[in-house]
Amino acid sequence: MLGRTARGVFWMARYLERAENTARLLDAGHRMALTRDEAISTEEWRSVVETVGQTQSYQASHGTYTGIQVWNYLLREKNNSQSVLAMVENARTSARSVRTALTREVWEAINESWMNLRDLLGKPVREANLGEVLNAIRRQATLVRGAVEGSMLRNENFNFFRIGTFIERADNTARILDVKYYVLLPSLAWVGSSLDNVQWDSVLRSVSGERAYRWLNAGAMDPRGIAQFMILDQRFPRSLSFSLDKVRSNLAGLAHQYGQETSAHEQVRGLGSRIHHLTIDRIFDDGLHEFLTDFIATNRQVALAIERDYRFYA
Amino acid sequence: MSSKPASYDEMFYPNGAVRPGYAGYCHWYGQQDPSVLRRKSQEAESFFRTTGITFNVYGDNAGEERLIPFDMVPRIITAAEWRKLSRGIEQRVRALNAFLHDIYHRQEIIRSGRLPQRLIASNAAFLAQMVGLKPPGGVYTHIVGIDLVRTGPDEFMVLEDNARTPSGVSYMLENRETMMAMFPELFSRVQVCPVQDYPRRLAASLAACAPPCAGDRPVVAVLTPGIYNSAYFEHAFLADQMGAELVEGNDLRVVDGRVAMRTTQGYQPIDVLYRRVDDEFLDPLTFNPTSILGVPGIMDIYRAGKITIANAPGTGIADDKAIYSFMPEIVEFYTGEKPLLQNVPTWRCSEKDSLAYVLDNLAELVVKEVHGSGGYGMLIGPTSSKKEIAAFAAKLKAKPDNYIAQPTLALSTVPIMTKAGLAPRHVDLRPFVLVSPKGIDITPGGLTRVALKQGSLVVNSSQGGGTKDSWVLED
Numbered sequence: 001m002l003g004r005t006a007r008g009v010f011w012m013a014r015y016l017e018r019a020e021n022t023a024r025l026l027d028a029g030h031r032m033a034l035t036r037d038e039a040i041s042t043e044e045w046r047s048v049v050e051t052v053g054q055t056q057s058y059q060a061s062h063g064t065y066t067g068i069q070v071w072n073y074l075l076r077e078k079n080n081s082q083s084v085l086a087m088v089e090n091a092r093t094s095a096r097s098v099r100t101a102l103t104r105e106v107w108e109a110i111n112e113s114w115m116n117l118r119d120l121l122g123k124p125v126r127e128a129n130l131g132e133v134l135n136a137i138r139r140q141a142t143l144v145r146g147a148v149e150g151s152m153l154r155n156e157n158f159n160f161f162r163i164g165t166f167i168e169r170a171d172n173t174a175r176i177l178d179v180k181y182y183v184l185l186p187s188l189a190w191v192g193s194s195l196d197n198v199q200w201d202s203v204l205r206s207v208s209g210e211r212a213y214r215w216l217n218a219g220a221m222d223p224r225g226i227a228q229f230m231i232l233d234q235r236f237p238r239s240l241s242f243s244l245d246k247v248r249s250n251l252a253g254l255a256h257q258y259g260q261e262t263s264a265h266e267q268v269r270g271l272g273s274r275i276h277h278l279t280i281d282r283i284f285d286d287g288l289h290e291f292l293t294d295f296i297a298t299n300r301q302v303a304l305a306i307e308r309d310y311r312f313y314a
Numbered sequence: 315m316s317s318k319p320a321s322y323d324e325m326f327y328p329n330g331a332v333r334p335g336y337a338g339y340c341h342w343y344g345q346q347d348p349s350v351l352r353r354k355s356q357e358a359e360s361f362f363r364t365t366g367i368t369f370n371v372y373g374d375n376a377g378e379e380r381l382i383p384f385d386m387v388p389r390i391i392t393a394a395e396w397r398k399l400s401r402g403i404e405q406r407v408r409a410l411n412a413f414l415h416d417i418y419h420r421q422e423i424i425r426s427g428r429l430p431q432r433l434i435a436s437n438a439a440f441l442a443q444m445v446g447l448k449p450p451g452g453v454y455t456h457i458v459g460i461d462l463v464r465t466g467p468d469e470f471m472v473l474e475d476n477a478r479t480p481s482g483v484s485y486m487l488e489n490r491e492t493m494m495a496m497f498p499e500l501f502s503r504v505q506v507c508p509v510q511d512y513p514r515r516l517a518a519s520l521a522a523c524a525p526p527c528a529g530d531r532p533v534v535a536v537l538t539p540g541i542y543n544s545a546y547f548e549h550a551f552l553a554d555q556m557g558a559e560l561v562e563g564n565d566l567r568v569v570d571g572r573v574a575m576r577t578t579q580g581y582q583p584i585d586v587l588y589r590r591v592d593d594e595f596l597d598p599l600t601f602n603p604t605s606i607l608g609v610p611g612i613m614d615i616y617r618a619g620k621i622t623i624a625n626a627p628g629t630g631i632a633d634d635k636a637i638y639s640f641m642p643e644i645v646e647f648y649t650g651e652k653p654l655l656q657n658v659p660t661w662r663c664s665e666k667d668s669l670a671y672v673l674d675n676l677a678e679l680v681v682k683e684v685h686g687s688g689g690y691g692m693l694i695g696p697t698s699s700k701k702e703i704a705a706f707a708a709k710l711k712a713k714p715d716n717y718i719a720q721p722t723l724a725l726s727t728v729p730i731m732t733k734a735g736l737a738p739r740h741v742d743l744r745p746f747v748l749v750s751p752k753g754i755d756i757t758p759g760g761l762t763r764v765a766l767k768q769g770s771l772v773v774n775s776s777q778g779g780g781t782k783d784s785w786v787l788e789d
Contacts, residue, residue, distance in 0.1 A: 003576045004565050096541045099550035100560045108364050115363065156578065258579050310578040314564045 001101070003311030006160045008098035010312070012110070013164030015091035019084045020141035021172040021206075022052055023134045026071050028206035030130060033067050035198055044202065045070040051179040051206075054082055071130060076121040084137060085121045088114050101157045109147040113140035156257055159250040160310075166250075167303050170243035171296060176206050177230050178292040181223075200226055207238040227288060228280035240295060244272055247302065254310075262309035267302050271295075322466050322726040323738050324389065335392040335787060338504040343387075348735070351386065354496050355731060358384055361492060383780035384489060385730040386496070389741060389762040393789040396507075399462070399470055399745070400756045402655030405645060407458050407747050407754055410477055410632050412648035414454035417631060418444045428643045433636050436715075438685070439478075441593060441628035443600055447617055449626045450525040451751040456588075456624035457516070458747040459483075459760075463658070464726040471656045471723075472641070473742060477632040478625060479590060482761040482781075483746050484548035487512060487555075489783040490759075505788035507758035513555030515748055515755055520556075520586045522750035523622045527572075528585035534558040535575060537566070537589040539607045549590050563591070568611040573621045586622040587612075593627045635684040635718045636662060659721060663714040672719040673710065676703045679719045680771075681710065694771060696722050725771055728782065730764060740765045742773050743784060758786035 029048040033041035045065040049058045052074065061079060062069050076085045092114040095107060102110075116136060125133050145165075152158045180203045200221045204210040213229050233239045248268050255261045283291045307313065320328070325336045332340045362381050391399070416422050417440070423429045434440050459480025461473040490509050494501055517534060524532035538549035540562050553560035561584075565575050572583035589596065595605035600613040615621050631637060637644075639660040645653040661668035663681075672679060681693040693706040710717055727738035745760035762782040763773035773779040 001578050002559055002561065002565050003578055004562065005559075006578050093541065096546070096550070100554040100558075104365070112364050254578075311576050311580070314567075314576060 001156045003313070005098045005101045006156070006310050007307070007312035008094045009101055009157055009160040010164035010306070012091045012094035012098070013161045014168040015087040015094065016110075016141055016144055017165050017168040018172065019087040019091070020138055021169070021176075022074055022084050022087075023137035023141075024208060025051055025176065025206045026074060026130075027134045028202040029070070030067060030134075031205060032198065032202045041067065047179050049074070051175050052082070053175070054080070057082075068125075068127065072124055075125055075133065085117060088117050088137075088140075103147070103151040105147040105151040106144065109140075109144040113144060116140060154253075156254060159253045159257075162250040163247055163306060166243040166246040167299060167306075169238060170240050170247070170299050173207055173230055173238050173240055173243065174292045174296050174299070176203065177227065178289060178296075180206070181227075181288060203230075209236060209238060212236060224280050224284060227283070231283065232275070232278065232280060241275055244268065244275060248272055251306075262305065264302055264305035264309050267298070267305055271298050271302070321724045321738070321740065322464065322469075324464070324726050324728045324741075325736075325738075326729075335390045335395075339388060339390060339500070342500055342503055351731065352733075355386055358386065358492055358496060361495070362488070365488070382485060382775045383766060384492065385764055385766075385780050385782050386493070387729055387731055387736065388493065388783045388785045389728045389743070389764075390785045390787065391743075391759070393787050395470075396758060396786045398468075399655075400758075402470070402653070403460050403745055403747060403756055404754050405649055405651060405654050406460060406472065406475070406641070407455070407749060409641075409645040409648045410458065410475060411454050411749060413644050414477070414626070414629055414632055415452065416648070418628065419446065423644065423647050426647070428647055429637075429640050433634070433640075434631070437631055437634060437637075439593075439628070439630035439634055441631075443613060444626070444628035448619070449616075450619060450622045451523040453523050453624075453749050453751065454626040455629050455632070456520060456523060456626075456749050458749065459744045460655075460747065462655075462743045462745070463723060464741075464743075465723055466726075469656075471658045472638075473658055474635065474638060475632055475641070476744070478630040479592070480744065480746065481545045481548055481590075482744060482763075483512060484551040485781050486746065486757070486759060486761045486784065487551075489761075489781055493783045504785070507786040507788055509757050509759050512746065512757050513552060515757070516552065516588075517556040517558065519748040519750040519752075519755060520588055520622070520624055522752045523624065524585040525619050525622055527620055532585035533583065534586045534588065535561045535584045537561050537563070537587050537591050539563075539591050539595070543590070545590065552588075558588070563595075563605075563607045563609060566609040566612075568609065568615060571615065571618065571620060573609055573612050573615050584621060586624060588624045593630060596623070596627060635660075635682055636664070636715075639718055658723060661719040663710060663717040663719060668719075669710070669714045672717075673707055676707055676710075678722060680722050681706065681717050681719045683716055684718055685716075690776075694722065697771075722771070728762070728764065730766065730780070730782075737768065739768070740771050740773065741782070759784040 025048050029044050032044040036044070042065050045067055049055055049065065049070055057080065058073055062073065073080055074083060076083050080086065092110050095102060095110045099107060117140060120133050120136055148158070148161055200223070201210055203226060204213050207230060209229065213226065216229070217225055229236060229239065231240045234241050234245065236242055251265050251268055255265060325333060325340070327333060359381065362384065413423065417434060424431050424434065455477040457480060459476035459482070461476065462470050463473045464470050486509055520534050521532045534556065536549055536553040536558055538546060538560055540546065543549070550560055559575060561575050566573055567581070569581045573587065574581035574583045591607045594602045595607040597608050597610065597613040598605045599610045612621065616623055638657065639662050641657050642653050645651070661672050663669045663672055672681065676693070677695045679695045683691045693703070695703065725740040725742065728741050729736035730739045741762050741764045743760050743762050746757050748755040762784040763775070763779050764782055765771060765773045766778060766780045
């Protein structure tokens with residue numbers, strides 16, 4: 001497999017994952033805005049932009065945080081190189097450049113996603129059709145994932161796709177938790193007091209975890225419980241622990257095929273064993289923000305090691 | 315149309331009766347509901363869009379991907395017609411390879427006085443770097459496309475040779491795929507020679523040309539300029555179908571005396587490079603120094619016999635239209651046989667008498683640049699205004715060597731599906747030919763290009779032409 005092809009598959013997966021997560025965040029933000037007063041919803045929209053790391057670029061062209069501005073900016077605005085539309089385009093461009101590494105099903109799913117979303121996002125998104133647009137983004141991502149699951153050989157191509165997916169997902173979940181925790185909660189004194197369930201609901205919703213969490217916890221909203229769920233729960237497919245485990249097993253798949261491990265394996269093992277031995281109380285004692293910042297940085301290091309070890313660039 | 319000689323229609327006799335080759339198809343067609351067929355035609359377009367069978371357009375909307383229009387009425391060639399054609403094609407391809415070998419070695423054909431020296435010496439497509447070089451297996455044009463036109467029941471003529479980089483084979487394959495998906499029952503009624511094994515044959519043919527240093531399973535890679543190239547879809551498609559790597563210039567470098575590709579596990583040598591990058595960009599150390607599409611030093615490895623480049627650099631000389639005009643002599647010189655396939659009569663404007671004739675008859679002729687392709691830079695006399703003709707005459711007089719002229723042929727027609735039903739349109743045919751030391755392999759059929767505008771003779775996709783599935787009937 002060419003290093004450039006591995007890079008293309010890896011980034012295709014990351015762009016798709018990021019586009020999908022942005023749609024989730026917007027969905028959560030919108031739900032919040034519907035039920036809250038304006039001040040809180042402004043904060044919510046601000047936090048959405050901050051979570052995707054685009055505060056600076058957003059503020060360069062927008063003075064205020066209204067829903068319609070934020071979702072149009074994050075979904076489709078031309079001057080935003082990180083919009084969902086741009087990411088889907090990037091994913092498709094990556095897919096085109098590695099066309100031979102994909103099955104026809106996967107390529108068609110990506111190409112179709114791009115064609116549909118390009119049409120849907122061709123004009124400004126009004127509130128009336130926001131739900132439809134966000135649903136379409138998630139549905140298209142699901143379609144691609146399904147095509148990958150159902151048609152791709154379980155070889156290096158598949159491994160790089162999965163590693164890209166879960167590196168990106170771990171990053172996104174960590175950011176959501178980090179930003180939401182600090183932006184949304186007026187103070188940590190809220191911890192243990194009567195909680196604003198809607199706000200917590202928004203956090204869970206942005207990782208599509210609200211139902212699973214409620215089912216597991218009989219509906220009780222508790223910040224430690226939610227953090228535990230999003231960081232440590234091995235059953236939840238968007239938790240850090242779950243994502244990390246997938247990165248680890250797919251890296252193991254590569255080592256198996258290539259007959260050797262690389263520095264990325266070492267790093268992921270290190271990160272994995274640290275998380276494995278952690279409890280949520282320990283994380284809170286040491287500081288959730290510090291933990292997440294460190295996690296995001298290490299996760300990034302893993303991605304860089306993969307790029308280097310597998311010769312993504314000449 | 316009425317001012318021109320009547321064209322030969324491949325489906326119908328002048329009295330409206332169906333020709334034998336089309337009997338099976340027309341019988342089926344008569345039983346179809348026209349509205350269903352129209353819907354199928356739209357389905358075909360969406361099928362092409364989803365599968366991404368597009369070509370990129372250069373110029374105003376650079377980067378935009380367009381579809382080549384596909385017409386659902388097949389172009390049919392009978393087994394007997396094909397047998398005759400393939401003998402002629404085989405002979406011509408043999409001659410082309412012998413010619414290229416000779417031109418880069420002893421140049422016997424020039425010594426014998428059959429071909430003027432200046433056609434080679436002054437030709438940009440002639441690569442001095444290829445002189446004396448022996449490509450692995452002795453093959454120059456591994457993949458050839460011979461463009462044929464038809465003017466009557468037995469009159470097939472070669473319009474041009476594509477020895478450099480014939481493209482379009484992916485359309486041949488996808489057109490068949492589409493027809494079989496849309497009308498499976500049709501293929502049980504009419505026995506059509508399959509084309510689907512072309513990629514497998516291409517892989518085998520390329521592997522058979524591998525250099526001696528290759529192992530039992532030669533490593534074949536397709537070199538593309540990248541996703542913005544107009545034929546990128548085809549490059550990816552062929553690599554995919556052959557199970558070969560699709561590489562770009564920056565994936566390759568010279569490592570330990572071999573051309574190697576950067577894989578996730580380090581550099582791995584390549585034995586055969588099916589390159590879809592022009593000669594000029596192939597090696598910045600030998601040709602265009604600013605090229606980033608090629609591989610620095612690949613020509614040294616090639617000279618050392620450690621890689622096969624398909625097609626060989628310098629084969630473009632055979633595509634030259636001035637050389638083309640000598641093809642009857644070339645075929646005879648190298649095969650010792652009379653050419654089985656005729657050329658279109660051609661006036662070389664470099665010759666004084668011919669130039670005078672061409673200038674006097676511009677309104678009747680088609681004039682082409684000798685190095686041109688894609689239907690650009692040509693004059694079609696009968697459809698041009700007086701002003702256009704005068705302007706072209708000035709260009710022609712200024713640089714007569716740069717042009718050849720041909721009569722405006724009454725190209726054959728095959729009907730296409732229009733809103734009003736079947737309507738005849740002009741077509742050509744590009745069969746694809748594979749060459750290896752093991753022999754010459756011609757895929758039955760090829761790419762039929764069709765001018766979609768009524769009366770138009772220009773079939774190039776860049777100029778609004780479409781394509782058809784091309785059927786060669788089983789015996």
